[in-house]
Amino acid sequence: MSHRPGSRTAWGLIAGLVALAGVAACGSEQADGSQPQATSSSSAVAGAEKLAACPSTPSKPPVSKGLPDMSLPCLGNGPDIRLADLRGPLVVNVWAQWCGPCRDEAPYLAELARSGKVRMLGIDYADPRPELAVKFAIDEGLAYPHLADPDKAIQQALRVGGPPLTAFVDEDGALVHVHRGVLTSQQQLDQLVRDKLGVTR
Template sequence: MTLPCLGEGPDTRLADLRGPLVVNVWAQWCGPCRDEAPYLAELQKKAAGKVKLIGIDYADPRPELAVKFAAQHGLDYPHLKDADKAVQQPLKVGGPPLTAFVDQDGAVVYVHRGVLKSQQQLDQLVKDKLGVTL
């Protein structure tokens, strides 16, 4: 499965992604996604060089607003567009937000469904699921 970049950049084949990687499925219209955005931005700063992040803008009818949302919240890691819900089946997405943890072999080792409630929770998941201490 290949998804186009949100904004400018190359398409990305999801099977080629390797971790440690945190994949966040979100949408600009999703209130809980807005709530957890600061934790992801902070993780990006703390985890530079240790953990990669990628966002997937999910079922979003207004990708231009998603680009603006990502910029406003400091989410300057790569983001992909999934207007057709292509990741719905493989990740069993009921709706955003959803955060998947991918190991160095490209295997999804854990999926957190729903909003991340704190920085501590996200940092602990990175440690427990990916073996990376921040």
């Protein structure tokens, strides 16, 4: 199934379908196989204006072993982002507001963002409640842009078994490492940034 940000349905319809698929353990996928269409305009989501706006990104050719060539809508305000346009050093965190381990690792991501040493991007994944996702990002101090992927468009390309997942993209746009599962300490995250991206804090 192709996922185009232009084909959008109301979040209310999505919530009714996806909520039944369950807030299963973060590491497991929803089993019904149904996939809602892409999101409605995030500017209509309460509190979206408080999130970091998604920047415009210049179009670039896709990179071998880079992020997938697909676009996702901004959870806050701003344009859709084509993932293949992104270059690092960049940390991409896949999360959901219903995911307990995502809350556990959020302080480490917030601290890394405050350092300003790398670019950061969040992807709210398989999440039927954008208003709660916005609240999550604000409450946890995740002061960097976030995209919405309610229909799991990135699942195959990044082999997402469920959130959390953290991907590391180098300055050439290559996806150099994917950490699956929860980050357990600031030291662990800082070490990954140092080892995979060559950036020290």
